[in-house]
Amino acid sequence: MIRTTAQDVLPPVAPVRRLAAPLTGIAETVELTVLQFAADAHTVAAFERALDGLVRQAHRDRAALTTALSGAVGEQFYRTEEARRVAVWHVVPATLLGRIPEYGLQPASVLRPRGHEECAQGGLDRVLAARVREIGYALLSGRTLPFLLATPTWDTGALDAAELVERLAEYQRSGVRPGAADFGQALLRVRRDGPDTPAAAAAAARLGTAEGDRLAAWLGPDGAPGTPLRRTGGPGPRAHRSWARPGAAVPQVVFGSGARPALLRDFPDAFHWLGRPHEGFTQCYHWHAGHPVRASVLPEDREAQAAWLLPSVTLAATVGAHGDAWMLPHLARLGGPAGPALHAAVAAGLGAQHPEQRRPAVQALLVLAARGELDAGLLGRELAAMAVLGTVKPDRLADATRSAAGAGAYATVWAVLAEALPGLLPSVRTAGELLAVAADCAERCGARGPVPPEVAAVAARRGSHRPAAEARRLAAALTAS
Structure with missing residues (x-):
């Protein structure tokens, strides 16, 4: 058994x-709404507070x-537009200004773009x-709402269960009927693993x-996220054209998902894609600006989002495409299990x-x-498996782990490499750099075993070539008295 004598000093994580x-006045509501028109990257907090503020003030x-x-928006909406042509953050203010026809706001108008039936981003956008x-549609129909049910408690998009119960009770006292999509979004956001969950369900x-009753059931088995299923395979004929590039359609790790019956049974049509089974490869290839808002649709299911993102991240490794790995730190901050798909x-x-x-x-x-x-053993085993497939190259992994170690994660990186190295050696000739990182981490964290x-x-190999020299250094660190 490997043990370490020094603890990591990790960089602080944004809480x-x-x-x-909630916004209480018209002036601050309009000010935050106008900021959504100019924002290049929308935050969950700003978008959701502006949306809830518009509903409250209306x-x-x-x-x-x-x-x-x-007076504040000016000529931003100078003519009537179809709802599908208006950005999601502009729909409600454009409706209040009479710039979207009523027929374009009906539930049946929220359609899938053709050719993107298997796009994860499209599923979240819908x-x-x-x-x-x-x-x-409620505003145009004269049915105003006192506030929204799905406004998050936290900036990831997560919603505390007790807070949702209080909102439902207030709706009940006011005689207000919840919107199907707003309530559905609230269920997807509710925290199922908080200390208040049993009391909130009751x-x-x-x-x-x-x-x-639906919330109580959702806090039980109905709301349990699916478990992504790992397999090794290549993209099928329905996968996006990006996977037709030379070197992309090689065997690689993907995660499929099973059906979620409650999503298919009790939620509006727009939610059904999230509840259908998926094979792992999708046509999705664009998680661009605004991604925190999209991710906030499923803030308590980062495993599903990681499974959908994985093929695009793999493209960055196999063919050097500008993939979507930049989404990973945000997914790491979300809730729900940090399981095999995220790792x-x-x-x-x-x-x-x-x-x-x-x-x-x-x-x-x-x-x-x-x-x-972080499950260091799980990550290490996955790295070894991907190295065998050719997805992960030892020299690139050495650079990445050296960067992580340099941030203070020597014990963490050693725990990962300790699990990965047996699957990489001794057949990998270019493992000298990786062994050097492992030896450095073992020395700095006092690994023994x-x-x-x-x-x-x-x-044991003769000579002074890099892999043998670094392996001896690692062995010496592990066996030092």
């Missing part, structure tokens, strides 16, 4: 922050809100579109409403061809380690 109090004084919006159009059941996505990111594409995977590794959620047979075999 998950509670959203500020409920209190719609005429005053519309006047203030018209939920966002369904919710904002439902709000707009309180939800006591409400005596259909929504209360596989981090592993593929550590093997990206270009240094700038490896950095986000290093950051994700450090975030998971700082939060106590038996020398893995594969390391001993390399150390």
Whole structure:
């Protein structure tokens, strides 16, 4: 058994922050709404607080809100537009200003773009579109809402179960019927593993409403995330054209998912893609600006999002494409299990061809380690498996792990490499750099324990070539008195 005598001093991780109090005035609501028009990267907190603020102010004084919006927005909406042509953050203000026709806001209008039936981003976008159009349709129909159910408690998009129970109780007292998409989004966001979950489930059941019963069931087996299923394979004929590149369609690690019956049974059509089984390769290839808002659709299921992201991250390793590994640090901050799909996505990111594409995977590794959620053995075994497939190259992995170690994660990196090296040695001739990183980490964290047979075999080779020299150095560190 390997043990260490020194603890890591990891860089601080940005904490998950509670959203500020709801907006109470028209001026601050309009100000935050206008910022959404100019933002290049939207945050969950700003988008959700502005959306909830518009709903609250429309409920209190719609005429005053519309006047203030018209003066602040100016010619942003100079003519009537189809809802599908309006960005998701603009739908509600455009509706208040009379720039979206009512027929474009009906639930049936939220359609899948043709050719993107298997796009994960499209699936998340469809939920966002369904919710904002439902709000707009309610406003045009004269059915105002006092506030939104799905406004998050935390800046990842997560919603505390007890807070959702309180909102449902207030709706019940006010005689307000929840919107199907807003309530569906609230369920996807609710924290199922918090200390208040059992009490919240009991309180939800006591409400005596259909929504209360659904929340209680969702906090039980109905809401359990699916378990992504690992397999090794290549993309099929329905995969996106990116996978037709030379070197891309090789065997690689992917994660499929099973069906989630509750999503298919009880949620609006726009949510059904999230509940259908997926084979692992999708047509999705664009997780661009605004990704925290999209990720906030499933803030408590980072495993599913990592499974959908993995093929794109793998492209950065196999063909050097500008993949989406930059999404990994954000996924590491989300809730739900940090399981094999997320660790596989981090592993593929550590093997990206270009240094700038490896950095986000290093950051994700450090975030998971700082939060106590990194399974070093799981990550090490996945790295070894991907190295055998050719997805991860030892020299790139050496660069990435050296960066992580340099941030203070010597014990963490050693724990990962201790599990990965037996699968990489002694057949890998270019493992000298990787062995050097392992030896340096073992020395710095005071690792002690038996020398893995594969390391001993390399150390026993004659000569002074790099792999043998570094293997001897590692063996000496592990056996030092």
